[in-house]
Amino acid sequence: MPLLWILILVLAIATVGYFAARTRAMATAGGDSRILHSLPNYYGMNAVLSALVPSLAVLALWLIVQPMYLQSHVAGMIPDHVIAEGSSRDLIMSDVRRIASGLNIAVEQGAMSANEASGLRSELTNVRERLAEVGVALGSDVQPEVLAAAQEYRSIAKSGSFFMLIVVLALAVLGAVYAWKRSHKDFRARNIVEKAVLGLLIAAASIAILTTLGIVMSMLMETMNFFSQYEATSFFFGIKWAPDFRGDSALGILPLLWGTLYISLIALLVAVPVGLFAAIYMSEYAGPKLRAVAKPLIEILAGIPTIVYGLFALLTVGPLLRDYFAKPTGLGESADSVLTAGLVMGIMLIPFVSSLSDDIINAVPQSMRDGSLGLGATKSETIRQVIVPAALPGIVGAVLLATSRAIGETMIVVMGAGAAAAQLDKGLAEAINPLEAMTTVTTRIVSQLTGDTDFAAPETLVAFALGLTLFVITLGLNVLALYIVRKYREQYE
Amino acid sequence: MNDMRIAERATSVTESKISAKGVQVYYGDTHAIKDVDVEIDDKTVTAFIGPSGCGKSTFLRTLNRMNDTIDICRVQGDILLDGENIYDPKVDPVQLRAKVGMVFQKPNPFPKSIYDNVAYGPRIHGLAKNKADLDDIVEKSLRRGAIWDEVKDRLDAPGTGLSGGQQQRLCIARAVATEPEVLLMDEPCSALDPIATAQVEELIDDLRTKFSVVIVTHSMQQAARVSQKTAFFHLGNLVEFGETGQIFTNPIDPRTEAYITGRIG
Known part of the structure; x- marks a missing residue:
């Protein structure tokens, strides 16, 4: 060499x-x-x-x-x-x-x-x-x-x-x-070395930023390519998702976006209360010994690969919901459902919410607690009326980060919620039935790009448009989360 | 000490409000308060003075059971509030703290509006029958906290946006709003500038007409200015307790004299 x-x-x-x-x-x-x-x-x-x-x-x-x-x-x-x-x-x-x-x-x-x-x-x-x-x-x-x-x-x-x-x-x-x-x-050799260190740090920072830019640019090129073949309005406002390679595809993003938001919503409905209450217990009630054991245990949830959660959804949660809930109530027949994916994804998100909220609740000064207890408030009154409001901006930031994570999740959806897009054209009842199979933007990106497909066809290129849309949504959420967290920081400094 | 008011301060004899007998406090293995007996009179300002770490704040916090929030803290002995032992299992510490309010060293307004800060206690304890009633309580408390005129036009503004002295007076108004019988103040002026300190001291003197006030302070001048009774703590012992004038002009114990003349502390 x-x-x-x-x-x-x-x-x-x-x-x-x-x-x-x-x-x-x-x-x-x-x-x-x-x-x-x-x-x-x-x-x-x-x-x-x-x-x-x-x-x-x-x-x-x-x-x-x-x-x-x-x-x-x-x-x-x-x-x-x-x-x-x-x-x-x-x-x-x-x-x-x-x-x-x-x-x-x-x-x-x-x-x-x-x-x-x-x-x-x-x-x-x-x-x-x-x-x-x-x-x-x-x-x-x-x-x-x-x-x-x-x-x-x-x-x-x-x-x-x-x-x-x-x-x-x-x-x-x-x-x-x-x-x-x-x-x-x-x-002055020391000063030169100092400058070199600065240069190194700047280089590291720019790599992260430039990579993001690179990703956006490459997606942008393909997306523009897609929009030259498929009308943007039918993409953004189409209510039907039915790709096929014969050339008469309906590639509306709305059914996928609805699936994404619906599953994320259920996931958050699970993750936010459970995560927040766990965080409150950890930071306000649990003793140091319990905390030292329980907190890492909760965070283990974050380390489980999503494919394992997917298996859990596919083999356990899905059939359970179908046999004991969907069939008896007559709401659905399949093990794949929005609820399955949402519940399992919610469990995955618990540590995101609890860990961040725990840190934020701990950052609320002790003097707030003393002030409230000194006025004759009970512990839970103090938490409800003083600590959570004081930590709220940070908690919102945590929830938004969890939301970004939920929106980007793929594996659990594939295995838990199926591959059929929401059928918005069949009426409201069908669209909001949580026991109906549904799918999300991310899983469609995977399925449109895998397999033996013509890379120049709109059915393939739509993946880039979907990806970019998703990127913009999660980027917006992250910016919002950062903004809220930053605003919160100013309060006690 | 050369404050002219000391000698001529009127100390009318009143009934005892809190009576502590043989109080011992332990933090784990540390014996923080050793066998303290104190009588705190109603409608009187009682000052606790002493060098840092002498246990005066600890003792103050036993009076409304704020030490309960510290796991390793144990309290022995009797503390009677109106003849009732506050460490009796029948007593709910939460109810007790409504009766024995507390103002802390650092102003700690909640990150809420000025109005909500003051309305916090009355809302928790259901003291107001309706909105108008609550408005009344808030105004009365803010007036008693000597801060009404400064904030009456911006009750919706956040309490954290006030200046340090205003924040502390807001915290006093907040404590007063629950209509306590005793007000405990843990170095309430240590984070304030001289002007704000003067305002708060004046306020403490006013509060005496309605409550029994116990104040922990590092400043002997402050103790001399605002209190009628003074207790000197040293290394966990109550060394001397008596009329403020007597403590500062004619202390009995040599340690008290050493402290007020600046030789220990």
Whole structure:
């Protein structure tokens, strides 16, 4: 692996620079580290940074740019007549890359000499056979133009890698030497290292933000693609969800959105009271010993994979509800129901609500409790009238975060609520029956994208529009939650 | 101590409101209050003074059983309120706290409106027959808390938005609203500036006409200014208890003298 070697070499240069710079700084101070502006290690770290940062940056850039350049340069070498019917330039290019790497492998394994490989001519040698010997399978016989392109590809890649090695190592050495030169007792190495730390932190923060942006952009492109094929109004206001690949799909989001909101609502109806009461018990009534045991136990619920909850819904809750509730009341026949998924999802969400609420209730100052108890209020009056109102903004924030989680949940819905979209066109009773099977936006995204489907059809692309809609909804909820939590924080500071 | 009012303070003889006999308080293994006897008179301001950690706040909190909220705290001995032992199992601490109100060191208004802060106690205890009645109680309490004029136009504003001194007077009004018989104050002015302190002290003097007030304070000047009776605590013992004037001008116990002249504390 030449890349690994480059990295090792650069690191070695940096290490040498570290000790050299450190020693030089110490020498300028006459061996007394108290005279130095910074601790000796900072001079060393400065040398390491000067050696690593520019060289690795160039290395990364080179690794990105070289294949792009190769691609566009070599692709231009392939004349149009080589591209067969039903094929494309991209397919030929992948052949070119395969041949190039195959030749490299052949040379490496000793099946061909380097000269033989570069002087190869498709008229004289059966390249396909020769490469098959070393384990590289080609889809078709090699045409001379393709072979020529592959040779060009090899030679540019080879010289490119060579120059990359030179440039990167040179930069590393230059950086280390520069830092070594500057390592003087008055040099402010500490401040430079401080800046580097800042840079590192900023980089970490930007990766998170840029990834979010990247996700949104990629979804946005496909969504726009979808809306160019399917009318936006029928998507946003359509009350029927019936995709099929014959081209007469109804792709209205409303039935799915209704399913999502309905299941989330039931989940919250379970999770919020149970979670909140558990939090109140934990923070106000439970003794420290009980709390130390019970709180982690509740939080274990958060660690169970949702697929396991799904199994629980499918095997236990669903049949129970059907046999003892749905059938006797005549409200439904199937084990898949909104109620099943909602109940199980609610159990999953309990720790989200309880854990956050517990922290928030604990943050309410003790003086509030004293004030209320001192007026002759009982414990539960104090909780109801002082503590919960004081913690309410934070609790609302916790509930909104749980809501985001509920809206995004997939597995429990697939296994608990079925795959049929709500049938809004069949009337209100059908739509609000909690024992009816229903499905949500997330599960439809999965089902539209999996399977052997045409990726350019609106039936597939709708997944991106659904995803983006969901993203916007949960983003809105999160922003709202953050806003409320922040507003709450100001109250006691 | 050179306050001129001390000597000429009238201390009319009144009946005893709270009578504590042989009170011991333990925090786990720590013996925090050692055999304290105190008589707290009705319509009188009684001050508890003493160095930090001497147990004066602890003793104050035993008077309305606020120590019940601390698990490791045990109280022994008798504390009689109007002749009835408040540690008797028959006594409901919640009812007791309505009769013996408390104002804390740091102003702690609830994050509610000014009106709701004051109406909190009356609502819990069902003291008001209707809305107009409640309005009455709130106004009366705020007037008694000497804060009515400052807040009468913004009763719906949050109580947490007031200044520190206003908040403390709001808390006093809130405690007064439940019509307690005794008002306990745990260093009510320690978080306040001198002007707010003066207002609260004046208020305490007014409250004496209706309640028995017990105040814990670190400031000997404050004890001298507002109280008629003073109790000096030291290391969990009640060292000396008597007329404020006598304690400050002619203390019997050498430790009291050492404390008020600033040699211990």
